[in-house]
Amino acid sequence: MPGKVDKAVIGTAVTSGTAAVTAGGLTAAGFTSSGIAASSVAAGIQAGTGNVVAGSIFATLQSLGATGVIATVGTVGGIGLGVAGVYGGYKLYQKLKAKPKI
Numbered sequence: 001m002p003g004k005v006d007k008a009v010i011g012t013a014v015t016s017g018t019a020a021v022t023a024g025g026l027t028a029a030g031f032t033s034s035g036i037a038a039s040s041v042a043a044g045i046q047a048g049t050g051n052v053v054a055g056s057i058f059a060t061l062q063s064l065g066a067t068g069v070i071a072t073v074g075t076v077g078g079i080g081l082g083v084a085g086v087y088g089g090y091k092l093y094q095k096l097k098a099k100p101k102i
Helices: 004-029 041-049 057-066 069-098
Strands: none
Touching: 004 057, 041 057
16 A cells, blocks of 8 residues: 555656646647747647737747746656656565565
8 A cells, every 4th residue: 555655756746747748748839938839730820810819828828938937847847757757666676675585
């Protein structure tokens, strides 16, 4: 049965993974720190929309990309996944080490 630390690490891994995937997905869609990437999904949406309304979902994503928040979230998410992976490896090592040899 998982203990409190195990549950905390699982929660960290899930949250970090979600952050990393979301950040990667938004960057891949074209919301970058240098603006909307040419020939991207975001560029296509912006071309079809025309004027982007302030406060809209597109404007918010554009703002997150331009301020570099997306890159930061992706990096932090990756670090969180790395920490969770190391802890998981440690727990597996402990389990295998404690297993009696035949």
